[in-house]
Amino acid sequence: MIKKTVENVTIALEGVKDGMTFMLGGFGLCGIPENAIAELVRLMVTDITCISNNAGVDDFGLGLLLKKRQIKKMISSYVGENDEFERQMLSGELEVELTPQGTLAEKCRAAQAGFPAFYTPAGYGTEVAEGKEIREFNGKMYVLEHAYKADFAFVKAWKGDEAGNLIFKGTARNFNPCMCGAAKITVAEVEQLVPAGELDPNEIHVPGIFVQRIFQGTNYEKRIEQLTVRKTT
Secondary structure, eight states: OOOOBOSSHHHHTTTOOTTOEEEEOOBTTBTOOHHHHHHHHHHTOOSEEEEOSOOOBTTBTTHHHHHTTOEEEEEESOOTTOHHHHHHHHHTSSEEEEOOHHHHHHHHHHHHHTOOEEEESTTTTSGGGTTSOEEEETTEEEEEEEOOOOSEEEEEEEEEETTOOEEOOGGGGTTHHHHTTSSSEEEEEEEEEEOTTOSOGGGOSBOGGGOSEEEEOOOOOOOOSSOOOOOOO
């Protein structure tokens, strides 16, 4: 067995440099790699490109990197919930590439599987398709989309073992599985780290072959973006 565990987030992020491209799992604030983001803030890496569904909120998640002006370009599908993201985009301080959500996921999966590109009908006839190859299949038009190229993928799982096998809980599964193995190095942080062999093979969502480094994270806040409660009578 190849042991993938590292002692902490500092060791897990060794090799991170300015100007790199990172994939970060999560949807909203659900299933985001909080420890990895905090370490990126501490390292003060700059001019980075982030591939993520969205950019957290102003004071949490990727919003922390935006606040420090560490992100040069965001590749995402959703801008809402983050006023600083919107401000930097509209002012021209931040380069933004908006991508249909399904296309973003598929571009990660293509990279994971080793496919250089794929055709999708999403975005045909819109700005998304400008400058891209268009082909017709069975009477329907498709846009050629290229797989992502990233230096690191940072994901967060509920449970993992020393071999890098991962289990996600509920909706925290989101973009995390398709980003595993989609970059040169995949770093997984988990809430529970167990010895190899303890996980039920039938419950594993991502096999360890897609993960290069794994560590047990700490101090997860698990914030709720918009908490709505019913008024008492």
